[in-house]
Amino acid sequence: xxxxxxxxxxxxxxxxxxxxxxxxxxxxxxxxxxxxxxxxxxxxxxxxxxxxxxxxxxxxxxxxxxxxxxxxxxxxxxxxxxxxxxxxxxxxxxxxxxxxxxxxxxxxxxxxxxxxxxxxxxxxxxxxxxxxxxxxxxxxxxxxxxxxxxxxxxxxxxxxxxxxxxxxxxxxxxxxxxxxxxxxxxxxxxxxxxxxxxxxx
Numbered sequence: 001x002x003x004x005x006x007x008x009x010x011x012x013x014x015x016x017x018x019x020x021x022x023x024x025x026x027x028x029x030x031x032x033x034x035x036x037x038x039x040x041x042x043x044x045x046x047x048x049x050x051x052x053x054x055x056x057x058x059x060x061x062x063x064x065x066x067x068x069x070x071x072x073x074x075x076x077x078x079x080x081x082x083x084x085x086x087x088x089x090x091x092x093x094x095x096x097x098x099x100x101x102x103x104x105x106x107x108x109x110x111x112x113x114x115x116x117x118x119x120x121x122x123x124x125x126x127x128x129x130x131x132x133x134x135x136x137x138x139x140x141x142x143x144x145x146x147x148x149x150x151x152x153x154x155x156x157x158x159x160x161x162x163x164x165x166x167x168x169x170x171x172x173x174x175x176x177x178x179x180x181x182x183x184x185x186x187x188x189x190x191x192x193x194x195x196x197x198x199x200x201x
Contacts, residue, residue: 003194010197014162017189018119020181022174023198025114028089029107033082036101041075041083044095052077057140057157062091076142076155113174117181118164121188126154126165129184137165148173148180 004010013019032041042048046061060075073087085092089107096105117126127134130145134154137143142155150173158164169177182190 001192001194003196004192007194007197007200010191010193011200013189013191013193014119016120017191018117018122018125018185019191019193019197020178020185021116021193021198022114022178023193023195024116025174027086027109027114029109029112030085030089030092031082031106031108032085032092032096032103033079033106034101034103035081036099036103037081037083040096040099040101040103043099043101044092045075049075049077049083052083054079055141055143057142057155060085060088062088062095074157078153111171112168113171113177115167115174115178115181116165116193117167117185118158118162119190120163121185121190122163122165125181125185125188125190126167129181130154148176150177152177 010019038049044062046063047058049058052058054077057074057076059072061072062070064070071088071091073085075083075085078084089109093105096103123134130147132145137154137156139156142153145152145154150169152167152169155166157166167177
């Protein structure tokens with residue numbers, strides 16, 4: 001939605017309580033996997049991925065031969081030789097097809113939901129929703145948990161070093177997970193964040 005309670009109220013929630021939004025639910029999602037996954041990612045991004053462990057998150061920046069940014073997004077290691085990327089498609093697929101490396105690309109856009117929760121009360125809200133302790137999730141890390149009986153991946157990732165999280169899971173289970181988080185946030189003054197406030201934030 002464009003707006004819920006008004007952009008001022010929605011934006012202030014990130015300072016006083018927490019907001020919940022699905023503004024990035026249409027994110028391009030692309031898995032890179034195979035024996036040469038690390039080699040490939042290191043060859044097309046400005047940073048390298050040799051020491052990346054399962055549960056780590058990196059910012060991925062793809063440039064052309066002149067050093068101009070083609071796209072940037074998030075890369076996380078989800079299993080042994082499998083890396084999930086966000087907002088790097090279609091550039092990353094084009095580069096992968098040309099690479100000649102032992103690596104496979106799978107576009108899973110539209111199959112995974114993308115919920116963002118941010119603000120000083122966001123950790124309390126998510127712990128109530130998941131009925132679990134989430135203090136162990138450090139900045140730029142992720143792990144699996146359960147909310148409303150559904151498996152979700154919880155990432156701690158924000159732009160200003162404050163408490164901010166993303167939750168990813170099976171698209172068909174979005175409403176159940178979103179509803180449980182929203183219900184859990186009521187006592188903390190949580191707000192729904194619309195498009196205007198999101199891009200203003």
